[in-house]
Amino acid sequence: MARGGIGLAVLGSGAFPARADDAAAPAPANKKLGVALVGLGNYSQSMLGPSLRETRWCELRGIVSGSPEKRSTWARDFSLPAANVYDYEHFDQIADNPDIDIVYIVLPNFLHAEYTIRAARAGKHVICEKPMAMNPEECRQMIAACRGANRQLSIGYRLRFDPFHLEAMRIGQEKVFGPIKLIEASLGFNYPNPQSWRFKIKEGGGGAIMDLGVYCVEAARYLTGENPVRVTAQAYTFEKDRFIEIPESYHFQMEFPNGAISTHTVSYSSYVDRLYAASSQGRGWIELEPAFQGGAQAPIGRTHEGSLNIARVNQTTVQMDDFARCIIEGRSTRVSGEEGLADMTVIAAIKDAVLTGRTTTVSDAPPAKRTRPAADPSSANAAG
Numbered sequence: 001m002a003r004g005g006i007g008l009a010v011l012g013s014g015a016f017p018a019r020a021d022d023a024a025a026p027a028p029a030n031k032k033l034g035v036a037l038v039g040l041g042n043y044s045q046s047m048l049g050p051s052l053r054e055t056r057w058c059e060l061r062g063i064v065s066g067s068p069e070k071r072s073t074w075a076r077d078f079s080l081p082a083a084n085v086y087d088y089e090h091f092d093q094i095a096d097n098p099d100i101d102i103v104y105i106v107l108p109n110f111l112h113a114e115y116t117i118r119a120a121r122a123g124k125h126v127i128c129e130k131p132m133a134m135n136p137e138e139c140r141q142m143i144a145a146c147r148g149a150n151r152q153l154s155i156g157y158r159l160r161f162d163p164f165h166l167e168a169m170r171i172g173q174e175k176v177f178g179p180i181k182l183i184e185a186s187l188g189f190n191y192p193n194p195q196s197w198r199f200k201i202k203e204g205g206g207g208a209i210m211d212l213g214v215y216c217v218e219a220a221r222y223l224t225g226e227n228p229v230r231v232t233a234q235a236y237t238f239e240k241d242r243f244i245e246i247p248e249s250y251h252f253q254m255e256f257p258n259g260a261i262s263t264h265t266v267s268y269s270s271y272v273d274r275l276y277a278a279s280s281q282g283r284g285w286i287e288l289e290p291a292f293q294g295g296a297q298a299p300i301g302r303t304h305e306g307s308l309n310i311a312r313v314n315q316t317t318v319q320m321d322d323f324a325r326c327i328i329e330g331r332s333t334r335v336s337g338e339e340g341l342a343d344m345t346v347i348a349a350i351k352d353a354v355l356t357g358r359t360t361t362v363s364d365a366p367p368a369k370r371t372r373p374a375a376d377p378s379s380a381n382a383a384g
Helices: 042-051 068-077 088-096 109-121 136-148 163-173 213-224 315-329 337-356
Strands: 033-038 058-064 102-105 125-128 153-155 180-188 230-236 249-255 261-267 272-279 285-288 301-303
Touching: 033 042, 033 315, 042 315, 058 068, 058 088, 058 315, 088 109, 102 109, 102 315, 109 125, 109 136, 125 136, 125 315, 136 153, 136 337, 153 337, 163 213, 163 272, 163 285, 163 301, 180 213, 213 249, 213 261, 213 337, 230 337, 249 337
Parallel strands: 033 058, 033 102, 102 125, 125 153, 180 261
Antiparallel strands: 180 272, 230 249, 249 261, 272 285, 285 301
16 A cells, blocks of 8 residues: 555564664665655655665665656656656556666555566566555466566565564564463554545455555464464444445454464544554563554554563665665565465455455465564664
8 A cells, every 4th residue: 555654644583683773784885776666655755765765775766657746856856867767658668777676566556466567577676565466366466477577576564674563573473471362453544535546445455454454464463473264354334425435444353373362443534553462371461552653753662561662763764675685685575475465365354254244264375474584674774
């Protein structure tokens, strides 16, 4: 989903990095990879563009937009040559541009698969914003296209690079407080524009379950290190004049192989932003609130032992630098297309549970992986 964060604002193995100064040395200038942003909406404007001024292993070298005004402004602000500025009609010409190594898809959900596949065919590595696609089959097509072109595909899971979420992942997967048995992850805000593509079923795919639900599903998966096996779900609409094609809010529950249960609410009408997990032994728990939004003041975390005093990072800077390093060093990204497919498989099951009113089995998801990073978090620049 291309947006500027939550609401209308800036919404492996080894040790978990927690400090913002754990960064590796910057890449030599001649090794920096070139990134082209496809779509210059709020998320590119407020998050990705500024972050690309801080990256050490990649830099902005191209843009794709249907707006002449945006193309002119971005080209001026980032000193981009005219040859690296594209409209959508000429997007495929990016194949002939050696300045561009990575294409970052920041478009409405229904365009993710098309432009990822076209970018791969153009010989470019791809980062695609979440949710990865409209359905699992599109995800598989995207993975196949990138694999066939021998190019890497990464999904824009910035929180997999955030020290607070990495600590939550460590506590959950390493059973620091005992096995996690209860998870609550919810995200919502009041989206005021019913004319947005997010409110169109054919363009957004289903509303909050797509754009916000992916955060909650992902969090429960990386806290447990498992994929859910069964889901139940309900959808509600109270403002029927505003929510015509999509539900206003979703509530869903997931069961995991180890016995953990998770509960979730996602909404386009009410604010919530919380991740909580509790163990079955003693009184151990961890909470992030706010949990999922971007910006210099989030997340905020604590456990039953006290506050988490962890240096914050620019999540998208670290995310993009890590992908560039993966390409340069010939290693796989921890936020692969398979991770996006796993989340979309769960979301498809949640949608089915809403339609049928029955418990739905989650099937055909890629095997769960413990996606903990190596000790070096790439360019972990402090955000505050």
